[in-house]
Amino acid sequence: MDIQEFVANSIGRWRSQRSAHHLAFSHFEAVQSEIDIVALSVHDPAVIDLCKSYNIDPQAAVSPFRMSWEGQSDWDDGEVKGSCVLVPIPDPDDAHRGKLLRDQGYAETIAAAGDYYLTADGTFVLTTAYERAAAEEKIWFVNPNVRCRVSLIKTSAGTGVVTASFSSEIRQGVQN
Amino acid sequence: MDIQEFVANSIGRWRSQRSAHHLAFSHFEAVQSEIDIVALSVHDPAVIDLCKSYNIDPQAAVSPFRMSWEGQSDWDDGEVKGSCVLVPIPDPDDAHRGKLLRDQGYAETIAAAGDYYLTADGTFVLTTAYERAAAEEKIWFVNPNVRCRVSLIKTSAGTGVVTASFSSEIRQGVQN
Numbered sequence: 001m002d003i004q005e006f007v008a009n010s011i012g013r014w015r016s017q018r019s020a021h022h023l024a025f026s027h028f029e030a031v032q033s034e035i036d037i038v039a040l041s042v043h044d045p046a047v048i049d050l051c052k053s054y055n056i057d058p059q060a061a062v063s064p065f066r067m068s069w070e071g072q073s074d075w076d077d078g079e080v081k082g083s084c085v086l087v088p089i090p091d092p093d094d095a096h097r098g099k100l101l102r103d104q105g106y107a108e109t110i111a112a113a114g115d116y117y118l119t120a121d122g123t124f125v126l127t128t129a130y131e132r133a134a135a136e137e138k139i140w141f142v143n144p145n146v147r148c149r150v151s152l153i154k155t156s157a158g159t160g161v162v163t164a165s166f167s168s169e170i171r172q173g174v175q176n
Numbered sequence: 177m178d179i180q181e182f183v184a185n186s187i188g189r190w191r192s193q194r195s196a197h198h199l200a201f202s203h204f205e206a207v208q209s210e211i212d213i214v215a216l217s218v219h220d221p222a223v224i225d226l227c228k229s230y231n232i233d234p235q236a237a238v239s240p241f242r243m244s245w246e247g248q249s250d251w252d253d254g255e256v257k258g259s260c261v262l263v264p265i266p267d268p269d270d271a272h273r274g275k276l277l278r279d280q281g282y283a284e285t286i287a288a289a290g291d292y293y294l295t296a297d298g299t300f301v302l303t304t305a306y307e308r309a310a311a312e313e314k315i316w317f318v319n320p321n322v323r324c325r326v327s328l329i330k331t332s333a334g335t336g337v338v339t340a341s342f343s344s345e346i347r348q349g350v351q352n
């Protein structure tokens with residue numbers, strides 16, 4: 001599987017159940033949300049601007065997309081809402097690796113560039129270094145209408161795991 | 177990584193946070209437990225008996241172990257407790273694949289033999305077919321003291337996912 005196929009399989013509306021484990025104090029957080037993943041044109045100004053902000057030639061971008069989410073958490077004040085543009089930049093020498101640019105990260109609300117690879121069994125693995133943390137994410141399809149996603153937030157030294165979260169995502173608008 | 181190394185890395189006591197997503201009705205279940213994984217001798221009568229019950233030569237067994245768990249769920253009457261013996265039988269032609277025998281399964285309380293493989297990036301993947309369901313489990317180490325485990329219970333036809341659960345497991349008795 002290459003990144004084009006992975007993104008194509010991800011396009012759509014998903015109902016997500018996410019559980020976050022805050023490991024230091026054994027807290028469980030439950031989040032229910034809807035996620036929309038929409039393909040963007042490589043000529044979209046948001047895509048071109050994001051590439052330029054990383055000094056990357058926009059012609060290297062493939063399968064850019066926008067991800068939006070809206071939901072409720074059972075923790076804190078509850079509302080969970082956001083949107084970001086994501087732009088894969090495949091490695092010219094290895095179709096299974098590359099960079100993923102995004103205009104807003106998960107662990108901090110700043111732009112971030114992560115490194116991805118696709119495993120032989122079709123798992124997308126993304127590692128992103130932030131100033132004070134590192135994020136590692138694995139996403140795979142169980143079938144065309146069910147995705148799993150595991151996200152780990154680590155201390156920036158990369159050894160301690162602060163939060164481990166798991167999402168099960170079911171495609172909406174189809175019969176399961 | 178081969179199965180011997182994977183089992184060796186797993187021996188110990190783990191504090192587990194598990195979230196189960198019951199997908200049909202968007203229910204979250206939270207379970208906290210302690211898991212003990214203890215190495216067994218290949219000469220242990222429980223190991224030999226389990227091999228014999230599958231007509232497998234006990235000399236083919238490597239790194240057998242016992243797993244016990246005890247904890248609390250926030251659903252139903254809450255107590256979660258069990259124990260099973262697990263016996264890896266590597267494929268003689270491929271050190272990264274094999275069968276895993278156990279004297280009690282997860283989805284049904286009967287003995288089960290699953291098929292495992294280890295991916296290039298060290299994930300243990302186990303597929304077990306039961307009479308009325310199929311289970312798929314992935315386990316990987318984030319670091320020597322943190323394991324992640326994703327378990328999927330599917331309908332026996334293998335297409336629909338009934339339950340997706342995620343465990344984060346932290347080794348006890350060490351400083352993280």
